Amino acid sequence: MCPFCYIGKRKFESALEQFPQKDKIEIEWKSFQLNPDMKTEPGKSINEYLAEIKGWEPAYAEEVNNHVTKIASEVGLEYNMDKAVVANSFDAHRFVQYAKTQGKGDDAEEQLFKAYFTDGKNTADHETLLELGAVIGLDVEELKSVLESNRFSDNVRKDIYEAQQVGARGVPFFVLDRKYAVSGAQQPETFLGALEKSFGEWEKANPVTLTTYAEGANCTPDGECE
Numbered sequence: 001m002c003p004f005c006y007i008g009k010r011k012f013e014s015a016l017e018q019f020p021q022k023d024k025i026e027i028e029w030k031s032f033q034l035n036p037d038m039k040t041e042p043g044k045s046i047n048e049y050l051a052e053i054k055g056w057e058p059a060y061a062e063e064v065n066n067h068v069t070k071i072a073s074e075v076g077l078e079y080n081m082d083k084a085v086v087a088n089s090f091d092a093h094r095f096v097q098y099a100k101t102q103g104k105g106d107d108a109e110e111q112l113f114k115a116y117f118t119d120g121k122n123t124a125d126h127e128t129l130l131e132l133g134a135v136i137g138l139d140v141e142e143l144k145s146v147l148e149s150n151r152f153s154d155n156v157r158k159d160i161y162e163a164q165q166v167g168a169r170g171v172p173f174f175v176l177d178r179k180y181a182v183s184g185a186q187q188p189e190t191f192l193g194a195l196e197k198s199f200g201e202w203e204k205a206n207p208v209t210l211t212t213y214a215e216g217a218n219c220t221p222d223g224e225c226e
Contacts, residue, residue: 001089001123002034003068003079006113008172008185010075015191021199029105031093031159032171038088040124046084072117083120090156092123097152099138107136177202 016022041049050061065081072079092112099108111132115121121128126147133143146152166175174182174191176198182191219225 001087001116002171003065003072003081003117004185005172006077006117007072007075008174009109009113010077011185011188012174012191014075014188015195018188018192019195019199021203025195025199027106029096029100029109030163031097031156032163032168032173033089033093033156033160034171036088036090038086040085040087040122042085042087042122044086046081046086049086077117079117080120081117084116085120085122085124087116087122087124089123090153091126091147092129093156093159094146094152095129095133095143097155098143098146099133099136102138104136104138108132111135 016025019025035053047058047061047065050056050064051058054061056064065079069079069081096105096108096112099105112123115128115132116123123129126144129147130140130144134140163173166178167181168175168183170183172183172185174194176182176194179201180194180198182194217226
């Protein structure tokens with residue numbers, strides 16, 4: 001629900017597209033709640049909510065959201081903040097945690113971002129989450145079972161605790177190889193530099209070494225066979 005997280009995702013993806021070893025990069029989404037106590041209030045506008053919790057005038061909250069909307073448009077995202085639904089994110093995080101077990105964590109995040117920022121859907125509503133699950137090919141009945149239980153709640157809490165341990169006090173927050181942190185929706189060149197540095201060090205520390213087990217007849221690139 002942080003507007004800069006979706007923007008940061010696009011900027012990171014732009015950097016990754018330029019990274020020569022992108023096929024060797026594994027991305028794992030982690031849960032983080034900016035306001036765990038937020039109540040789901042579909043009838044309240046995001047401007048009203050921000051005005052209440054931050055002490056802003058509604059007009060100023062609208063101005064801030066208009067500014068963020070403009071930034072989002074610069075990376076090809078459509079924000080409709082006037083349609084955003086104030087919603088607690090805990091079950092949405094459980095949805096992502098389940099999707100991760102099916103290899104669809106990134107797909108789940110993309111759908112949640114679009115649902116919240118573009119389509120104005122209630123991301124705390126189980127029917128909404130089931131619809132999003134169907135879009136990305138999850139087993140809807142299994143997902144329904146997950147949402148109706150407390151499954152993956154501990155996964156969410158563990159991620160939040162881990163974020164505290166690595167120094168994340170806000171989002172977006174990117175951790176590369178558990179060594180380097182990039183905070184905020186940085187420009188693609190910043191992400192690219194962080195990728196190059198962290199991957200270069202990881203590759204140096206994890207060289208590909210082979211021990212010969214057996215040798216037999218073979219052919220070499222120069223055309224000789226023996």
